[in-house]
Amino acid sequence: MGAGFHRPAALGTLIARALGLLYGAVMGLPERPMRAAQARMRGGRLGWLFVAPNLLVFGVFTFLPIVIDFWYALTGGAQLLPQDRPYVGAENFRSLLACANYLDPTSCERDLFWYGVWNTLKFVAIQVTLMIVFSLLTALVLNRRIVGRGFYRAAFFYPVLLSPVVVALIWKWILQRNGILNATIQGAGGNGVNWLVDADWAFFWSIFVSIWAHMGFYTLILLAGLQAIPADIYEAAEMDAASPWRRFRRLTLPLLTPSLVVVFILGMIRAVQIFDEVYVLTGGGPGTATVYLVQFIYQTGFAAGVRQYGLAAAGSLLLAAALLLFTLLQLRGLKRGAP
Numbered sequence: 001m002g003a004g005f006h007r008p009a010a011l012g013t014l015i016a017r018a019l020g021l022l023y024g025a026v027m028g029l030p031e032r033p034m035r036a037a038q039a040r041m042r043g044g045r046l047g048w049l050f051v052a053p054n055l056l057v058f059g060v061f062t063f064l065p066i067v068i069d070f071w072y073a074l075t076g077g078a079q080l081l082p083q084d085r086p087y088v089g090a091e092n093f094r095s096l097l098a099c100a101n102y103l104d105p106t107s108c109e110r111d112l113f114w115y116g117v118w119n120t121l122k123f124v125a126i127q128v129t130l131m132i133v134f135s136l137l138t139a140l141v142l143n144r145r146i147v148g149r150g151f152y153r154a155a156f157f158y159p160v161l162l163s164p165v166v167v168a169l170i171w172k173w174i175l176q177r178n179g180i181l182n183a184t185i186q187g188a189g190g191n192g193v194n195w196l197v198d199a200d201w202a203f204f205w206s207i208f209v210s211i212w213a214h215m216g217f218y219t220l221i222l223l224a225g226l227q228a229i230p231a232d233i234y235e236a237a238e239m240d241a242a243s244p245w246r247r248f249r250r251l252t253l254p255l256l257t258p259s260l261v262v263v264f265i266l267g268m269i270r271a272v273q274i275f276d277e278v279y280v281l282t283g284g285g286p287g288t289a290t291v292y293l294v295q296f297i298y299q300t301g302f303a304a305g306v307r308q309y310g311l312a313a314a315g316s317l318l319l320a321a322a323l324l325l326f327t328l329l330q331l332r333g334l335k336r337g338a339p
Contacts, residue, residue: 092313157217167213206277221262
């Protein structure tokens, strides 16, 4: 009985050892090729072997599309294949920038592009400012010892996990003529409002929905920055009888500046590229009230009856250049202000 009882255990041990040897052999297969590569590729060149797969992916899906975008911007016609498109030089850029008065989009050759430019600038100025203010206030509150702090942190971050299309559909369901918001107003004795038909209200709700959807992400960055500030600094300030406002202005804001800069740059880039939520929510309407730059690029290159790929590519390059320039100026200003 004793020998028979130990046989399964012995068999299991043998199987485990065999699997261990097999695993070690499989894991040791790359050792010889890597040793040979290390012997031949000296002087730091071995690192290129490890980054080559990532460089290949970036080259195919990032750098190559950029090159193709430049080619489309310098060519004309409605043909899709690059070899079928005639070279026109800077004609697409000239067409986009041709204006008698840049403050009046109706005087521009491509008026929809300039409606998108001014709407985007207005959107970025308001949305980014409010985003930073609300994210900072929320982070300051969530950094305090309040009841249910973990729940509130999760609740504020939850919209970030939703798809922009889902966010837009939820708010469209709330804001439509027979939606929940109007039902609530009418139930209280008021009159319903065409929230998405009135130009001013449509622009307001595009900003509100964007802030609601993304504020949790920036709040998380600022909350991490607040928690990285040493507590003994505030204790010393309290001992000096500094007021809460003075502590916030002299301690919190300066020490939180790097996080605020990150939030500002990321928020600006996301705001300039606004498309998904607004396109589903308003479709760019009413009229041109919520037409933004990315929507112009999409409509011109993919949704128009005659698809003008060159104009769309030129618009995307102008947008990228503006983003790059603004980001570099912001970083340069940060370096100058650094001690």
